[in-house]
Amino acid sequence: MTTPDSEVVADQRPAGDGDDALLEVRGLRKHFPVTRGAIVKRQVGAVKAVDGVDFTVRMGETLGLVGESGCGKTTTGRMITRLLEPSDGQIIFEGQDITHVSQAKMRPLRRDLQMIFQDPYSSLNPRKTVGTIIGAPFRLQGIETEHGVKRAVQDLLEVVGLNPEHYNRYPHEFSGGQRQRIGIARTLAMRPKLIVADEPVSALDVSIQAQVVNLLEDLQEEFNLTYVVIAHDLSVVRHIADRVGVMYLGKMVELADGEGLYNSPMHPYTVALLSAVPIPDPAKRKGRERVRLQGDVPSPLNPPPACRFHTRCWKAQEICGTVEPPLVEVIPGHRVACHFPENAPEGAGAKVTKAAEEAGLTEQSG
Amino acid sequence: MTAPIEVTGSELEARPDAVLDGVRKIEGRSLGQIALMRLRRDKLAMTGGVVVILLILMAILAPLLTAWFGHPPSQFHQDLIDPNLQRPLHGPWHSGVSADFPLGIEPTNGRDIFSRIVYGARISLLIAFLATLLSVVIGTVLGMVAGYFGGWVDTLIARAMDVFLAFPILLFAIALGGVVQGKAFGLSGNGLRIGLLVFIIGFFNWAYIGRIIRGQTLSLREREFVDAARAMGARAPYILFRELLPNLLAPILVYSTLLIPTNILFEAALSYLGVGVSEPTPTWGGMLSQAVPIYSLDPWFMIVPGVAIFVTVLAFNLFGDGLRDALDPRTR
Numbered sequence: 001m002t003t004p005d006s007e008v009v010a011d012q013r014p015a016g017d018g019d020d021a022l023l024e025v026r027g028l029r030k031h032f033p034v035t036r037g038a039i040v041k042r043q044v045g046a047v048k049a050v051d052g053v054d055f056t057v058r059m060g061e062t063l064g065l066v067g068e069s070g071c072g073k074t075t076t077g078r079m080i081t082r083l084l085e086p087s088d089g090q091i092i093f094e095g096q097d098i099t100h101v102s103q104a105k106m107r108p109l110r111r112d113l114q115m116i117f118q119d120p121y122s123s124l125n126p127r128k129t130v131g132t133i134i135g136a137p138f139r140l141q142g143i144e145t146e147h148g149v150k151r152a153v154q155d156l157l158e159v160v161g162l163n164p165e166h167y168n169r170y171p172h173e174f175s176g177g178q179r180q181r182i183g184i185a186r187t188l189a190m191r192p193k194l195i196v197a198d199e200p201v202s203a204l205d206v207s208i209q210a211q212v213v214n215l216l217e218d219l220q221e222e223f224n225l226t227y228v229v230i231a232h233d234l235s236v237v238r239h240i241a242d243r244v245g246v247m248y249l250g251k252m253v254e255l256a257d258g259e260g261l262y263n264s265p266m267h268p269y270t271v272a273l274l275s276a277v278p279i280p281d282p283a284k285r286k287g288r289e290r291v292r293l294q295g296d297v298p299s300p301l302n303p304p305p306a307c308r309f310h311t312r313c314w315k316a317q318e319i320c321g322t323v324e325p326p327l328v329e330v331i332p333g334h335r336v337a338c339h340f341p342e343n344a345p346e347g348a349g350a351k352v353t354k355a356a357e358e359a360g361l362t363e364q365s366g
Numbered sequence: 367m368t369a370p371i372e373v374t375g376s377e378l379e380a381r382p383d384a385v386l387d388g389v390r391k392i393e394g395r396s397l398g399q400i401a402l403m404r405l406r407r408d409k410l411a412m413t414g415g416v417v418v419i420l421l422i423l424m425a426i427l428a429p430l431l432t433a434w435f436g437h438p439p440s441q442f443h444q445d446l447i448d449p450n451l452q453r454p455l456h457g458p459w460h461s462g463v464s465a466d467f468p469l470g471i472e473p474t475n476g477r478d479i480f481s482r483i484v485y486g487a488r489i490s491l492l493i494a495f496l497a498t499l500l501s502v503v504i505g506t507v508l509g510m511v512a513g514y515f516g517g518w519v520d521t522l523i524a525r526a527m528d529v530f531l532a533f534p535i536l537l538f539a540i541a542l543g544g545v546v547q548g549k550a551f552g553l554s555g556n557g558l559r560i561g562l563l564v565f566i567i568g569f570f571n572w573a574y575i576g577r578i579i580r581g582q583t584l585s586l587r588e589r590e591f592v593d594a595a596r597a598m599g600a601r602a603p604y605i606l607f608r609e610l611l612p613n614l615l616a617p618i619l620v621y622s623t624l625l626i627p628t629n630i631l632f633e634a635a636l637s638y639l640g641v642g643v644s645e646p647t648p649t650w651g652g653m654l655s656q657a658v659p660i661y662s663l664d665p666w667f668m669i670v671p672g673v674a675i676f677v678t679v680l681a682f683n684l685f686g687d688g689l690r691d692a693l694d695p696r697t698r
Contacts, residue, residue: 110598
């Protein structure tokens with residue numbers, strides 16, 4: 001899906017990402033201005049919600065984005081679907097730069113780039129029937145249907161495991177899990193290539209979460225979908241994601257395949273995050289050492305210089321507050337942004353430090 | 367709200383065969399249908415609603431009603447008037463009430479009060495409805511635009527609302543009524559007076575509903591279904607009128623029904639002050655104003671239009687309150 005007059009970006013992907021990248025995000029930033037003054041507004045600062053994030057999503061894979069509240073993962077998702085305008089950086093979808101494409105030119109691209117929303121109670125218009133809600137994409141995008149919109153909608157209802165006869169019902173007549181299925185059906189109506197799922201199950205009961213996660217996996221196989229799953233629940237991400245990116249205060253601190261990340265987390269923040277996951281088995285729980293982080297997440301209005309995590313990190317040294325560690329591939333398929341990574345081979349930290357010096361990332365001041 | 371029960375109790379008893387067959391059409395109940403069910407249970411609101419419907423019917427059927435029960439509204443019956451005191455000769459308290467004149471006759475020239483009340487309802491309701499429609503249309507569109515787009519658009523519209531809210535509308539109406547005489551804007555006579563009243567009452571009242579709609583839009587715009595529509599490639603008009611407007615219907619409906627009685631009162635006040643529709647066309651406010659100098663001799667002439675205004679305003683308010691409770695049970 002490329003419009004003729006769109007900017008085609010030259011192939012300059014970082015090595016090791018392969019050629020099957022569907023989505024590429026480079027140095028993505030979103031700064032929300034903080035203004036003061038009633039009539040003449042002047043900017044007094046900026047909330048650095050996302051501050052330079054790079055990652056690639058390959059065709060057919062699931063990338064999980066995890067991190068605590070306020071780390072910028074939802075903002076990232078909304079920028080990818082262009083619900084928010086990025087402040088800086090690049091979003092490249094199928095080789096086409098869509099970072100600042102106008103809303104009019106974005107419209108045809110939206111068929112390929114869809115979003116599943118967090119709250120199934122607010123993502124469905126309460127005044128519309130399920131049929132109208134799921135049928136809206138067909139009408140908005142002018143998609144031709146073989147047997148009419150109603151039939152197409154009923155097929156979609158069946159695909160997501162709902163009764164096609166519920167076509168005329170209203171959202172309030174469904175449970176949370178059913179509503180989320182309706183939202184997924186609406187997303188599927190466009191036959192998208194990439195779906196950004198923003199906390200797709202966090203508003204649901206635990207028993208329903210598994211059903212919806214499994215549905216997402218089945219659909220991925222059936223429709224050859226690529227997912228970016230945003231979640232704060234590490235077990236959900238572990239279940240669904242092929243690769244996982246960990247975010248902290250608007251930065252990506254670690255990006256690795258699921259196994260690598262969960263078995264040998266390198267960034268101290270990831271280590272702390274994983275150690276906070278409750279283990280249901282008391283016998284297994286005994287041998288584990290809990291890492292308790294001190295203090296709160298610093299304000300994104302005025303984030304700490306260099307490594308964002310150094311104010312709470314137990315391994316932090318002087319360099320962490322002066323030289324910003326870039327996201328470096330220390331072993332194949334495992335990237336980390338830390339001068340002193342855990343569970344890492346000898347010299348991994350030095351590799352990061354060296355890359356930082358080469359890139360000139362030494363922090364001058366605040 | 368859990369899964370609904372398709373067949374209610376009464377339907378079960380009425381059509382047992384439908385249950386035995388097991389054939390039930392799966393049809394959702396919309397929020398509107400649920401609100402209607404709630405409204406039906408509210409006896410006070412239903413009474414108000416019935417009175418409102420009767421009043422509207424009365425206004426529509428005015429020619430028929432006067433033909434059956436009265437006399438033409440501008441016909442003089444001075445033979446029934448006491449030539450010295452100028453009040454009706456007959457009836458209890460000299461009201462002129464008789465089988466021929468169910469609500470009595472006017473003092474001085476003896477016109478049929480029943481006919482004048484019935485025809486007066488036409489003017490009152492017509493002006494109140496049209497003015498409400500004007501306020502609601504302007505208020506809804508500007509309120510939605512201000513709330514959805516925000517920024518300088520919002521600032522501009524919000525300031526305009528402040529200006530309109532602070533406007534001395536009664537003084538302006540009296541002044542405008544004096545200036546606009548004879549023919550203007552292609553209208554003349556009563557058409558012009560009605561148009562003028564609709565404009566004054568409607569145009570200067572949009573800010574109230576505009577504020578409500580703006581506030582509701584501000585909260586609705588943050589709902590994820592708006593983002594979902596944007597993610598599907600919907601344009602702003604689609605989001606405003608297809609996604610947001612259906613969710614704003616409840617407040618629009620409620621404030622319309624509550625605005626109508628205010629407008630009836632306002633129209634009566636303007637007629638009382640002589641700004642409204644001129645003689646011989648009957649209006650409730652005009653009748654009240656004629657009754658004031660003579661009320662000690664003929665109180666009946668003042669009571670009838672007063673009660674008409676009171677009942678109408680009360681009925682609309684009861685219905686409006688009930689409607690609000692039915693549409694949004696949380697406010698109760």
